[in-house]
Amino acid sequence: MGFVRNALGLDAPADPNDPTPANRFHPWVESPCPDLRDRAHRIMELAKCPVTGEKIEFTCPISGIPTHHSKEAWESDKVYHSTKKYDYLRKVNIYEHDLRSGRPFPEFDFPLEQDFDRVVNMTNWDLFFYTRQFYSMDTEFQLAAVTKMLSYPMTIASILHQYSPYSLTPKGPITLEGLKSLAALRYTLYPFEQQKQKNLAKVKDRPMRIFILGARAEAQLPGHVWKQIQALFPVQSFEIHFIGPECFYDREQGRYITSSEPIIQNVDETLRLVYHTDYFHVYHLQQDFFPYDPYLDVFFAFHAGFGAIESKNTWMGESFKGLLETKCGIFITGYNKQDIMNDWNTITEQGHNKMDVLMEPIKNVFGSTKWELNDANPQEVYQFNMWVAGFRGKRYHAIEV
Amino acid sequence: MGIFKQSPYQDPRTFKMTPAMIRARQPYFVKNMIGLGVLVGVTAGIYAYTYRILHKDDDFSDIPIPPIDEKELEKLKKEYEDHKREEQKK
Numbered sequence: 205m206g207f208v209r210n211a212l213g214l215d216a217p218a219d220p221n222d223p224t225p226a227n228r229f230h231p232w233v234e235s236p237c238p239d240l241r242d243r244a245h246r247i248m249e250l251a252k253c254p255v256t257g258e259k260i261e262f263t264c265p266i267s268g269i270p271t272h273h274s275k276e277a278w279e280s281d282k283v284y285h286s287t288k289k290y291d292y293l294r295k296v297n298i299y300e301h302d303l304r305s306g307r308p309f310p311e312f313d314f315p316l317e318q319d320f321d322r323v324v325n326m327t328n329w330d331l332f333f334y335t336r337q338f339y340s341m342d343t344e345f346q347l348a349a350v351t352k353m354l355s356y357p358m359t360i361a362s363i364l365h366q367y368s369p370y371s372l373t374p375k376g377p378i379t380l381e382g383l384k385s386l387a388a389l390r391y392t393l394y395p396f397e398q399q400k401q402k403n404l405a406k407v408k409d410r411p412m413r414i415f416i417l418g419a420r421a422e423a424q425l426p427g428h429v430w431k432q433i434q435a436l437f438p439v440q441s442f443e444i445h446f447i448g449p450e451c452f453y454d455r456e457q458g459r460y461i462t463s464s465e466p467i468i469q470n471v472d473e474t475l476r477l478v479y480h481t482d483y484f485h486v487y488h489l490q491q492d493f494f495p496y497d498p499y500l501d502v503f504f505a506f507h508a509g510f511g512a513i514e515s516k517n518t519w520m521g522e523s524f525k526g527l528l529e530t531k532c533g534i535f536i537t538g539y540n541k542q543d544i545m546n547d548w549n550t551i552t553e554q555g556h557n558k559m560d561v562l563m564e565p566i567k568n569v570f571g572s573t574k575w576e577l578n579d580a581n582p583q584e585v586y587q588f589n590m591w592v593a594g595f596r597g598k599r600y601h602a603i604e605v
Numbered sequence: 606m607g608i609f610k611q612s613p614y615q616d617p618r619t620f621k622m623t624p625a626m627i628r629a630r631q632p633y634f635v636k637n638m639i640g641l642g643v644l645v646g647v648t649a650g651i652y653a654y655t656y657r658i659l660h661k662d663d664d665f666s667d668i669p670i671p672p673i674d675e676k677e678l679e680k681l682k683k684e685y686e687d688h689k690r691e692e693q694k695k
Contacts, residue, residue, distance in 0.1 A: 327632065334629035340614045342624040 221307050223345040228298040228305065231268040237304045243579065244270055250580045255281050267293030271582050284583065292585040295575040302345040311339040311346045314428060317435055324436060326367045328569055332358070348574035355589045356422040357433045358570040360414060360504055363535060364389055365436060369569045382562030385533040385596055388499045393437045407499050411441040411476070417484055417505040419446035424453055427471035434475045441474040447487065452479040485522035496530040503527065503534040506589060507543070510536065511550035520554055528555060528597030533562055535594040544591035551595060563594035
């Protein structure tokens with residue numbers, strides 16, 4: 205039968221273990237995975253019903269996530285039904301079950317170096333995966349699992365790459381000042397351009413430093429994930445500096461480690477991960493990273509929360525001042541539009557006249573496609589690195605006297 | 606050999622494009638189809654033009670017939686008739 209089916213070009217019957225929206229759906233309170241049952245109970249403890257303001261006791265039958273106090277409250281929530289929020293919540297549900305399903309994950313075998321004659325297309329995730337020859341990810345489940353992990357290195361690489369999907373204003377979000385900063389970095393990343401013209405200045409011969417501020421989840425990604433950046437820029441070597449008190453998690457001790465010395469991990473001769481377990485301003489004031497070079501250094505802050513109430517004070521004091529003094533490009537991401545606009549308004553207010561905008565807030569092309577929810581408010585759904593923006597301390601031009 | 610290795614974006618048995626590849630080609634589909642239309646149009650146009658030129662009904666009316674003598678014509682006619690008769694005998 206298999207032969208006849210092949211000859212007719214028909215599809216093979218689906219493997220029952222293949223993920224589909226139907227077979228990955230379980231209400232979280234009755235989930236086969238104990239940690240999702242715990243999570244459902246945590247939502248019931250922490251969150252309040254948006255209609256009645258009482259405890260959450262009712263599980264939405266469409267999404268399988270506890271959302272309301274009772275069936276009546278669920279039925280009367282007009283906003284919930286008109287915005288189809290249950291579709292996003294259902295995706296949160298099925299993606300979490302898929303990760304715990306124990307199916308094989310061949311999509312996590314990442315390709316290494318790229319052939320010379322194969323150009324990488326950075327237009328979107330699908331084209332990037334295809335031109336880099338990743339495993340053929342045919343379902344949204346595989347994409348969700350991989351893009352959540354690769355979103356961090358690819359957000360960095362997509363901004364720095366010569367075929368970046370972000371173009372100059374008015375066609376894109378990059379301002380003229382932004383193009384100046386990116387041009388300096390690309391000058392380092394593509395040294396063949398330097399060799400073409402003899403009179404151009406040579407960039408210092410040291411690895412490019414990518415500083416990741418307030419590093420949390422991204423600092424726990426294994427080296428081969430970060431290696432994906434280096435694979436796109438094969439002639440340049442990189443140092444990735446994770447900075448922040450939650451940047452080094454010791455699995456054996458089960459807690460975040462603080463160390464006065466930076467912790468160094470060499471992935472290979474072209475990539476080194478360095479962990480600094482204190483706030484950025486501490487190192488900045490000690491001049492540990494000095495000298496900064498806008499051709500060789502760039503800063504990224506993933507969901508740092510510059511404007512969030514609980515972290516605003518640590519960011520907007522000495523750290524923000526120090527960041528502007530470096531004159532290097534700083535790019536930030538947020539997990540939804542409201543989050544990044546909150547950060548962005550705080551930054552542009554405090555940095556008024558002291559900073560240049562490099563990149564207006566825009567939806568990140570290489571954001572995670574996996575939907576997440578906030579346990580304290582299950583109706584707040586978001587994706588990691590959904591929005592991105594950039595700024596830099598103002599540089600003063602030489603004035604003719 | 607790299608060239609003979611099957612692409613991961615083909616179904617290993619049916620050799621059809623995988624959904625991931627179809628998604629990747631999506632942004633180029635319309636432009637590719639326009640390009641296909643132009644190329645097929647040029648080729649088909651050349652064929653059509655040549656076919657029409659070669660199949661024109663041509664009775665050589667533009668070629669002048671050389672003048673011929675009456676006697677000569679009689680002789681040729683007779684030769685033709687003889688030849689015809691001989692053919693019929695056989």
